[in-house]
Amino acid sequence: MRSVPLLAALMLLSSCAPHGGAQATRSRAPGTDPDQAVFAAAALDTTASTASLPGPGGHGRAELAATFMDLTFRLESGRSLPGFSRFEGPITVALAGDVPGSAEPDLAALLARLRAEADLDITAVSPGTPAAITIEFHPKAVLRPIAPSAACFVVPNVGSLAEYRVARGTAAVDWATVTRRSRAAIFIPADTSPQEVRDCLHEEMAQAIGPLNDLYRLSDSVFNDDNFHAVLTPFDMLMLRATYAPELASGMTEAQVAARIGGVFARLSPGAERTGVDLSATPKAWTQAIETALGAGKPVTTRRAAAERALSLARSRGWQDGRLAFSHFAAGRLLVGSNRARAVREFTAASAIYARLPGGAVQVAHIDMQLAAIALAAGQPDQALRFADRAIPVVRAAENQALLATLLLLKAEALDHLGQRAEADRLRLDSLAAARYGFGSETVIRARRDEIAALAAPSVPG
Numbered sequence: 145m146r147s148v149p150l151l152a153a154l155m156l157l158s159s160c161a162p163h164g165g166a167q168a169t170r171s172r173a174p175g176t177d178p179d180q181a182v183f184a185a186a187a188l189d190t191t192a193s194t195a196s197l198p199g200p201g202g203h204g205r206a207e208l209a210a211t212f213m214d215l216t217f218r219l220e221s222g223r224s225l226p227g228f229s230r231f232e233g234p235i236t237v238a239l240a241g242d243v244p245g246s247a248e249p250d251l252a253a254l255l256a257r258l259r260a261e262a263d264l265d266i267t268a269v270s271p272g273t274p275a276a277i278t279i280e281f282h283p284k285a286v287l288r289p290i291a292p293s294a295a296c297f298v299v300p301n302v303g304s305l306a307e308y309r310v311a312r313g314t315a316a317v318d319w320a321t322v323t324r325r326s327r328a329a330i331f332i333p334a335d336t337s338p339q340e341v342r343d344c345l346h347e348e349m350a351q352a353i354g355p356l357n358d359l360y361r362l363s364d365s366v367f368n369d370d371n372f373h374a375v376l377t378p379f380d381m382l383m384l385r386a387t388y389a390p391e392l393a394s395g396m397t398e399a400q401v402a403a404r405i406g407g408v409f410a411r412l413s414p415g416a417e418r419t420g421v422d423l424s425a426t427p428k429a430w431t432q433a434i435e436t437a438l439g440a441g442k443p444v445t446t447r448r449a450a451a452e453r454a455l456s457l458a459r460s461r462g463w464q465d466g467r468l469a470f471s472h473f474a475a476g477r478l479l480v481g482s483n484r485a486r487a488v489r490e491f492t493a494a495s496a497i498y499a500r501l502p503g504g505a506v507q508v509a510h511i512d513m514q515l516a517a518i519a520l521a522a523g524q525p526d527q528a529l530r531f532a533d534r535a536i537p538v539v540r541a542a543e544n545q546a547l548l549a550t551l552l553l554l555k556a557e558a559l560d561h562l563g564q565r566a567e568a569d570r571l572r573l574d575s576l577a578a579a580r581y582g583f584g585s586e587t588v589i590r591a592r593r594d595e596i597a598a599l600a601a602p603s604v605p606g
Contacts, residue, residue: 145220145297146347202502205409207421212386212405215355215367217398219319228396230387231276231325231353235266238275240304241282246338254345261381264388276327277352278303281334296332296344298352303329319356324394328352337584339374339545346376354387360426363466364503370470372507374544379503385412422465430457430467437474444478451475469497473511484518491515506542509535513547516554521599525561528554546582549575553596561600
């Protein structure tokens, strides 16, 4: 299940803007904003190298085996699964319902990657043809009452929403009763952005055919509710390849899989072991604190308190992985509007941790977007430009068009502020294709552009 995103490509940027609009920034002499000194001291060196893009490297075999077991024999709710299940034989996939125009080519690209990178025998069939996996599209208004907290979701043993409505609440659609997968249905909103459709295709397809759990400690995977990664990573493809290894079979017990999975990864991922990895379980108290902090519907004071609680729990556990980094990130996000200097320190702490983790460049790029926005609002367009320039190539490679459009607009605003109007206008034009894919609605695109423009006014008169 892909949860309603805890993250968005643009997060509370409007709260960075000075009260009364951009004129407050324009009226300050350079260096007089008290936030600027803190920002300059706390911000990362943007010339330094950072973490690599997602890849299967950086994980030892023992770590991969333990992670596979955690992903495969637990549900997101924490329930244990009694046995191992997968599809046996070729897998067919069909689209159904009100299929958006972008879905078919994005599905084709995903299936091509699954064949090439996960070595799966998986193909698309014509719409309306019975298939092992049916991807059915409905309006959000139809899906939301069924799964209020899910952007999209997957269900076993059904082929349509009508079937699921009949079987809902019964053992037939309980993953814990599945010993061999034969059918599954993925339900995705038809009235959402092309990027959200694609992200749902990636995450729900991965769970339809592979692991059903998510782990916050993973930094280079879509099997993580932080939603930093938009598409399946090489690490995810490795997990799927292991799921369909010939050494394993549907119906195996946890003990039987545990006895064989080390050998599977010795064959699939030979290399040096990574030591010192914290594989401890994530306590529910921390997960609940994070969900409260980055969710919606709660007062900001409640959400800030939850972020502080998550950070305190992470420190008390001695974590040095993505869970500590995400705790710093959550605190920074919620402090942007009230304590910009501390927000920068929290973002910087998060970025320093992510830069040491496998695939952490994507998270660093998300944070660079936040720091670019803060720098722009603090009257430092040159610093904003450096953060944006560092993040843009990473985000292009990670295929996050919404974040890419945001960074291009931030860069354009910084260039405008530095008097480079022609280049700024070119960037805004260049951002449109990414924005249309990432945000979908022209109304949302305009709102995003206006929100970024409100961060700081150009210093050169028009």
